[in-house]
Amino acid sequence: MTLRLFDSQSRELRDFVPLQPGRVGIYICGLTTQAPPHIGHVRFAVAFDVLRRWLVRGHGLDVTLVRNVTDLDDKILRKSAESGEDWFALSYRNEVATADALRLLGVLPPTYEPRAMGHITEMVELMQTLVERGHAYPAEDGSGDVYFDVRSWPAYGEVTNQKIDDMAAAEDADPRGKRDPRDFALWKGHKEGEPESVSWPTPWGRGRPGWHLECSAMARKYLGDAFDIHGGGVDLRFPHHENEQAQSRAAGLPFTSLWMHNAWVTTGGEKMSKSLGNSLLIHEVTKHARPLAVRYYLTAAHYRSMIEFHEGSLAEAEAAVDRIEGFLRRALGSAGAVTPSGDEKLPDDFIEAMDDDLGVSGALAAVHETVTRGNTALDEGENDHARELATLVVAMTDILGVNPLDPAWSSGDSSNGDAQSALDALVQDRLAARTAARSARDWATSDAIRDQLAAAGITIEDTPTGARWSLTRGREK
Ligand SMILES: Nc1ncnc2c1ncn2[C@@H]1O[C@H](COP(=O)(O)OP(=O)(O)OP(=O)(O)O)[C@@H](O)[C@H]1O
Ligand SMILES: [Zn+2]
Numbered sequence: 001m002t003l004r005l006f007d008s009q010s011r012e013l014r015d016f017v018p019l020q021p022g023r024v025g026i027y028i029c030g031l032t033t034q035a036p037p038h039i040g041h042v043r044f045a046v047a048f049d050v051l052r053r054w055l056v057r058g059h060g061l062d063v064t065l066v067r068n069v070t071d072l073d074d075k076i077l078r079k080s081a082e083s084g085e086d087w088f089a090l091s092y093r094n095e096v097a098t099a100d101a102l103r104l105l106g107v108l109p110p111t112y113e114p115r116a117m118g119h120i121t122e123m124v125e126l127m128q129t130l131v132e133r134g135h136a137y138p139a140e141d142g143s144g145d146v147y148f149d150v151r152s153w154p155a156y157g158e159v160t161n162q163k164i165d166d167m168a169a170a171e172d173a174d175p176r177g178k179r180d181p182r183d184f185a186l187w188k189g190h191k192e193g194e195p196e197s198v199s200w201p202t203p204w205g206r207g208r209p210g211w212h213l214e215c216s217a218m219a220r221k222y223l224g225d226a227f228d229i230h231g232g233g234v235d236l237r238f239p240h241h242e243n244e245q246a247q248s249r250a251a252g253l254p255f256t257s258l259w260m261h262n263a264w265v266t267t268g269g270e271k272m273s274k275s276l277g278n279s280l281l282i283h284e285v286t287k288h289a290r291p292l293a294v295r296y297y298l299t300a301a302h303y304r305s306m307i308e309f310h311e312g313s314l315a316e317a318e319a320a321v322d323r324i325e326g327f328l329r330r331a332l333g334s335a336g337a338v339t340p341s342g343d344e345k346l347p348d349d350f351i352e353a354m355d356d357d358l359g360v361s362g363a364l365a366a367v368h369e370t371v372t373r374g375n376t377a378l379d380e381g382e383n384d385h386a387r388e389l390a391t392l393v394v395a396m397t398d399i400l401g402v403n404p405l406d407p408a409w410s411s412g413d414s415s416n417g418d419a420q421s422a423l424d425a426l427v428q429d430r431l432a433a434r435t436a437a438r439s440a441r442d443w444a445t446s447d448a449i450r451d452q453l454a455a456a457g458i459t460i461e462d463t464p465t466g467a468r469w470s471l472t473r474g475r476e477k
Helices: 039-058 074-082 088-103 115-134 210-224 232-251 282-288 292-297 313-335 349-354 360-380 383-400 416-440 441-455
Strands: 005-007 012-015 023-028 063-068 135-137 146-148 184-190 207-208 224-232 254-263 265-267 456-464 465-471
Touching: 005 254, 023 039, 023 146, 039 063, 039 135, 039 265, 039 292, 039 349, 039 383, 063 210, 063 456, 074 088, 088 282, 088 383, 115 135, 115 146, 115 184, 115 210, 115 232, 115 282, 184 210, 184 232, 207 210, 210 224, 210 254, 224 232, 232 254, 232 465, 254 265, 254 292, 282 313, 292 313, 292 441, 313 360, 349 360, 383 416, 416 441, 416 456, 416 465, 441 456
Parallel strands: 023 063, 023 224, 224 254
Antiparallel strands: 005 012, 135 146, 146 184, 184 207, 456 465
16 A cells, blocks of 8 residues: 655645655654653654554564754753853753653654764764855855855745745845845854854864755765755744754755645644743653553654643543553453464454555554454453454554563663563563462552562552553652
């Protein structure tokens, strides 16, 4: 079956055909590491995690996913100047917090995660090409800035379907040294008062990169001159993505074949945002809701639809997850192990939904329908049939990143699957012994098992669907 994806440049659904058979290159713009992430910030990572899993498991493609880290920008510099903390210390602290949040939500690590400031050489090379080809110029006021000349590139505006003459210059754009107010900075000349550690040499003087140039340079380095999919949040379409494509193509690189953009998480109809004071940090949210429910919540909406966050949204997600998990635990109890081989024939309606621009609501409907059938099979004692259905539920939820049996949810770490599986098997064995002791009203043994697990850094939580374990947070290493 053909996967169809919505290309936000041509604004149409297109059959997805990889540039190289069997392989897919995806670049997504990562976060600027100026703060720990809120729910809105992680949406893009979840959306593209689902795409990646579907390409791999639904279409057998070999995916290279690049998600960069923008480790320096004006906001980071400003915060660093205010607090006195080095920019790279502040930036790295937030990079780690972001990686933790994404791991907690079951987002698979990207194939490569380049930091922008580690790619200055590649950026300067790209800029040199643009200057040689007549598409960029050093600022005429000697500031050391280098600008992209939008008038020299007739295709400018193609990503967002705008004509240059209809575009206004950004409100905060500084026209000094520019040929046209809409020209954008590839490079920012070093300014008085900025730390030396944020300036690098170029043929046009010392300075630091403009944001747009970073992604063009990193996408080229890790994915090559041409790659399949470029993604990010919808607010990045202009000017960021427009500028990325203009500078890459003007340098003679084919760049991306398709653009994909995810919508916002909103509260009261407004974008969730630190600056509006309506944001919820991931590590706060996951104190009250389990990470699997937060992941389900972010996954369940189509990536191009807004997600309006309201009180109760997470409770709905929690209930849906409990329903799936309840069936799987029941099936494990009555019908034995549920381990997909990867060769299962997934339900047609699941495949059709996912192939239709990642139609997750149809896909989740197929999951819940299979859960209903599985519960009926268990009620009727058809254990073999129930096990087949449970295996399908695991395979489908794995593709969506919401498989309740994935040991990553217990340990809070999806980075080492083998170690987690091994640990999970051992802990489950202890939990089964504890359940048996409790059934026999042998409280001394059941308490001893709990204490032994606690001493090993494992917390047990008893829930209506059975005992859950997790690594005790905040334990000194
Ligand atoms: N509410 C949201 N929903 C979806 N994506 C978001 C949301 N807020 C931010 N993003 C994404 O996160 C990235 C960084 O966003 P942005 O620069 O707006 O955030 P910020 O400057 O860190 O602060 P703020 O939270 O004030 O918006 C962008 O890719 C953007 O698409
Ligand atoms: Zn980018």
